[in-house]
Amino acid sequence: MKKNVFLLLLLIFIRFVSSAQPTPEIIATDSGDIKIYPILHAAMAISYQDQMIYIDPYGGQTAFENIDSATLILITDIHGDHLNTETLNGISAQNTPIIAPEAVITKLGSAFQNLQPLSNGQKTTVAAIEIEAIPMYNLPEDSTSRHPKGRGNGYVLNIAGKRIYISGDTEDIVEMRALKNIDVAFICMNLPYTMTIESAADAALAFKPKVVYPYHYRGKGGLSDVEGFKRLISVSSDQIEVRLVNWYPNK
Numbered sequence: 001m002k003k004n005v006f007l008l009l010l011l012i013f014i015r016f017v018s019s020a021q022p023t024p025e026i027i028a029t030d031s032g033d034i035k036i037y038p039i040l041h042a043a044m045a046i047s048y049q050d051q052m053i054y055i056d057p058y059g060g061q062t063a064f065e066n067i068d069s070a071t072l073i074l075i076t077d078i079h080g081d082h083l084n085t086e087t088l089n090g091i092s093a094q095n096t097p098i099i100a101p102e103a104v105i106t107k108l109g110s111a112f113q114n115l116q117p118l119s120n121g122q123k124t125t126v127a128a129i130e131i132e133a134i135p136m137y138n139l140p141e142d143s144t145s146r147h148p149k150g151r152g153n154g155y156v157l158n159i160a161g162k163r164i165y166i167s168g169d170t171e172d173i174v175e176m177r178a179l180k181n182i183d184v185a186f187i188c189m190n191l192p193y194t195m196t197i198e199s200a201a202d203a204a205l206a207f208k209p210k211v212v213y214p215y216h217y218r219g220k221g222g223l224s225d226v227e228g229f230k231r232l233i234s235v236s237s238d239q240i241e242v243r244l245v246n247w248y249p250n251k
Helices: 002-019 085-090 102-111 197-207 226-236
Strands: 025-027 034-040 043-048 051-055 072-074 098-100 115-117 123-126 129-136 152-159 162-166 184-188 211-215
Touching: 043 152, 085 102, 098 102, 102 115, 184 197, 197 211, 197 226, 211 226
Parallel strands: 051 072, 072 098, 098 115, 162 184, 184 211
Antiparallel strands: 025 034, 034 043, 043 051, 123 129, 129 152, 152 162
16 A cells, blocks of 8 residues: 555656756846746757747757747757757647748748748847847858858847847857857857867857856767866856756756
8 A cells, every 4th residue: 555655656746847847047137037948959948028939949849848838939050950840840830930041941831831031140029039140150161061151040139138149050250259248158069060168168258258058069979078168168267157057858
């Protein structure tokens, strides 16, 4: 009898834990908290007031089942870890507004009804949230580039006066170094697709975000040394806070 009660309580606990909303990162503003939910790899969700923005939804429907439905989706590039139609279909995004570069819009096609192309350097505003498309690309710029300039977007979101930079798949490019007044930055670092931790740290030290999160750090050789990235920042600057969160919960 005691064993059966224990098993029942264990099942209830497991169900509660699996259905609980993940703990968000909090960015405080004068008009309420911005909540950032790391999901998987480059995927995240950003909540503010009645808006829920999904960035590069990836990982299937289950990755988002404990998060409120998206009111807006941003996609950075055409690769499957950013443009993932299985996940988009799983979260029923056919009528959700999607902002993306033209190459992504073309691939999405007619199955998705609410598409807005945004090119590097362009801005738009959705529900008082300003969205600016920032270049993201590999160096050197040649025919071997996995991410040619102009195809994909990084983004700067201005939410309640906080400027949030999402790098997308990029290297240490001049456009990133030229960013100003960034409150929160998400910087990729995975080889051979984007940056080393050294390049990512050097870029962050150049544009000086107040808070930086390593993300998108799984490459061919496994996970990048984000603790090493944090050390590189800390020995050079006490003005940049590095926050480490787990983007790969099943690892």
